[in-house]
Amino acid sequence: MTNLLEVRGLKTQFFTQNGIVRAVNGISYTLKEGECLGIVGESGSGKSVNVLSLMRLIPTPPGKIVGGEVLFKGEDLMLLPMDEMRRIRGAEIAMIFQEPMTSLNPVLTIGFQVEEALKLHKGMDSKAARERTAELLTLVGIPNAIERLDDYPHQFSGGMRQRVMIAMGLSCDPALLIADEPTTALDVTIQAQIVDLVKELRKKLGMAVIWITHDLGVIAGLAERVIVMYGGYIMEEALVKELYARPRHPYTIGLLGSLPRLDAGEGAKLTSVRGQPPNLVNLPDGCPFAPRCDFVGERCTQKMPPLEEIGPGHRVACWEKEKTEGMKPHAR
Amino acid sequence: MGRYIVQRFLWMFIVLFVISMITFAMMHAVPGGPFTQEKALPPEIIANLEKRYHLNEPYWKQYLLYIDNVMVPHISKDAAPEMVDEALVEISLPGGNYLRWINFGPSYSSRSRTVNDIFREQLPVSIQLGVISMVVAITIGLPLGVISALKQNTIWDFLGMSVAIFGVSMPVVAMGPILIWIFGVALKWLPPTGWGAKPPFTLFFIPNTLGSWDFWKHTLMPAFAVGTGYSAIIARLTRASLLQVIHEDYIRTARAKGLSERIVTTRHALRNALIPVVTILGPMFAGVLTGLFVVEQVFGIPGMGKYFITSITNRDYPVIMGAILMYAFFLVISNVFVDITYAWLDPRIRYD
Ligand SMILES: Nc1ncnc2c1ncn2[C@@H]1O[C@H](COP(=O)(O)OP(=O)(O)OP(=O)(O)O)[C@@H](O)[C@H]1O
Ligand SMILES: [Mg+2]
Numbered sequence: 001m002t003n004l005l006e007v008r009g010l011k012t013q014f015f016t017q018n019g020i021v022r023a024v025n026g027i028s029y030t031l032k033e034g035e036c037l038g039i040v041g042e043s044g045s046g047k048s049v050n051v052l053s054l055m056r057l058i059p060t061p062p063g064k065i066v067g068g069e070v071l072f073k074g075e076d077l078m079l080l081p082m083d084e085m086r087r088i089r090g091a092e093i094a095m096i097f098q099e100p101m102t103s104l105n106p107v108l109t110i111g112f113q114v115e116e117a118l119k120l121h122k123g124m125d126s127k128a129a130r131e132r133t134a135e136l137l138t139l140v141g142i143p144n145a146i147e148r149l150d151d152y153p154h155q156f157s158g159g160m161r162q163r164v165m166i167a168m169g170l171s172c173d174p175a176l177l178i179a180d181e182p183t184t185a186l187d188v189t190i191q192a193q194i195v196d197l198v199k200e201l202r203k204k205l206g207m208a209v210i211w212i213t214h215d216l217g218v219i220a221g222l223a224e225r226v227i228v229m230y231g232g233y234i235m236e237e238a239l240v241k242e243l244y245a246r247p248r249h250p251y252t253i254g255l256l257g258s259l260p261r262l263d264a265g266e267g268a269k270l271t272s273v274r275g276q277p278p279n280l281v282n283l284p285d286g287c288p289f290a291p292r293c294d295f296v297g298e299r300c301t302q303k304m305p306p307l308e309e310i311g312p313g314h315r316v317a318c319w320e321k322e323k324t325e326g327m328k329p330h331a332r
Numbered sequence: 333m334g335r336y337i338v339q340r341f342l343w344m345f346i347v348l349f350v351i352s353m354i355t356f357a358m359m360h361a362v363p364g365g366p367f368t369q370e371k372a373l374p375p376e377i378i379a380n381l382e383k384r385y386h387l388n389e390p391y392w393k394q395y396l397l398y399i400d401n402v403m404v405p406h407i408s409k410d411a412a413p414e415m416v417d418e419a420l421v422e423i424s425l426p427g428g429n430y431l432r433w434i435n436f437g438p439s440y441s442s443r444s445r446t447v448n449d450i451f452r453e454q455l456p457v458s459i460q461l462g463v464i465s466m467v468v469a470i471t472i473g474l475p476l477g478v479i480s481a482l483k484q485n486t487i488w489d490f491l492g493m494s495v496a497i498f499g500v501s502m503p504v505v506a507m508g509p510i511l512i513w514i515f516g517v518a519l520k521w522l523p524p525t526g527w528g529a530k531p532p533f534t535l536f537f538i539p540n541t542l543g544s545w546d547f548w549k550h551t552l553m554p555a556f557a558v559g560t561g562y563s564a565i566i567a568r569l570t571r572a573s574l575l576q577v578i579h580e581d582y583i584r585t586a587r588a589k590g591l592s593e594r595i596v597t598t599r600h601a602l603r604n605a606l607i608p609v610v611t612i613l614g615p616m617f618a619g620v621l622t623g624l625f626v627v628e629q630v631f632g633i634p635g636m637g638k639y640f641i642t643s644i645t646n647r648d649y650p651v652i653m654g655a656i657l658m659y660a661f662f663l664v665i666s667n668v669f670v671d672i673t674y675a676w677l678d679p680r681i682r683y684d
Contacts, residue, residue, distance in 0.1 A: 055588060057584055057587055057588060059579070083592075086590045086591070086592060087590065088590070089587070089588055089589065089590035090588060090589040090590035090591075091590060094588070095588045097581060097584070097585065097588075099581050102580065102581040102582065103581045103582055103584075103585045104582055104585065105582040105585070105586065105600050105604070106582070106604070106678070106679070106680060107603050107604055107677065107678055107679060108599075108600070108603075109679075116589060116591065117589045117590070120589070120590060120591065121590060152679040152680070154679070154680045165585075168585075168589070
């Protein structure tokens, strides 16, 4: 299968008054057509900046993509003139954002906001766009969609707004849908509904998905492959099953340890990753996880380890990866 | 919406009542009276004058008399009443009767005129100038603010905001004469003083010369002198508001859709950014209207400003009362107008 997306050495920084924020530090990964890739990591690990960089939606200033290539269908998005980039946004790559409450324009109707993309990319006239919008809203599970086209975002609940965002994202049949923590702001039952919805739509429409979350539990049922990010680096990458069965990076092990498990049995304690997330301003040399790591060694504070293949499709960036061989996350 | 507007108008009556009471009380609390002059009049004459204008009555009675004259329609027989009884609304009824309503009383200092005369002849001129000044302020201020925001921290932003600061810090007393000197005296493009519209006016304030250059050649300089100062306020607020909106999540959504920057700005950002700008337009219009005195003096415009200022020094009670109530009336009206615009801009606001 060919690669739909190939990210090579992507590096994005924010030039703020307090110094340079190294949000994404030269990460590389790929995505096959129709594949679902999960990106996990705690708050501030650079997940959003990563995907916003793909879309070239980083606010500039203060942000800047300082290096790297993003090959989408073989074409480097970073080199495209802006008007061609706009032809990709919304049409080829669509995005759903973290905050459903604020991601829709409060003064424009739901219908208008979905129609807008259809008119722009599909050249539909108002009538056709409106009909298609009603179909899309029905598809994402909004009851009485036709009657709700002229409603405004404030008349929708958070979960409904996120469905509208999904409808908007799907409207032009994108090859890639990026969902940036689409369920974090929603309550648990709605979360499950949205996850199921995307799963079902993927089956129906066959698009590739990048699903960002800091909840490893959500990823398990959805993604085929997972990337674990920390401090703007990819720490580990593996197929979902492999990652759950044989996590190798100490951070991943910690993350999985903080996940409740049904098979852990009575008395098993939940652990969490100790310490604080790193400050991305003045990031020290070496591995950003070193200050919080139980396995920290000599080299860890001096040089960032390379992301090395340790098994089929399983890559880890850790100097001390021998020590974690055969570890079970809940056995700490 | 309709109900809301009706409600607002009912409220307006209450507000105007309260204002009339406060004004009346304050006016009489200030020492001196309309007939106190440097060269004292003989006491008999003062007594006579006071009797004629009911100033010898107790205050509460004077106040009720005033309210009665303004608010209550009166029906009387005679066709040409004495000037003190002149009313703004006069309808002839069958049987030779006349219905008269809204009588703001006489002016004490210019004996040949009534407050209604001032409302008919001077107030419309001030409103014309005020409205056109607001239009100037908006047409200069909005684009300036938008450009400054979109080109934040570039030479355009710097230039725009310099113009804005210049506008705020340039008082009309300075700006007026400079304009007169350049366009009136040196270039001779525009007449230095005067006004191009005379009563009667259509619908109370629309000049019948509205379509002619005669009207506009007198309007441009004073409206510009007043408008630039206010345009600066609008420009700075628009800039700040747009800069804030441009960082909102829904703007990112609009960009993620692939929309061009122009559409993102005009369709998605501007309408949201205008909401706070519209809010200040109501009070601003009131400020423009009540502050026209200076510009009317500089450009020799027969507006209301002079009467309002001199009425206070002259203790010309009916003019003070009338002017303040009229200004308050326009303040309320312009705020209702703002509220309607507000609801139109922001669907989250509904009045029902
Ligand atoms: N506009 C900005 N200006 C300055 N710094 C920024 C900006 N946007 C992001 N950052 C910084 O980049 C880093 C990565 O942020 P990012 O939003 O990618 O985190 P995240 O992994 O998506 O976290 P979360 O789970 O909270 O969404 C953070 O340290 C953040 O402070
Ligand atoms: Mg994020």
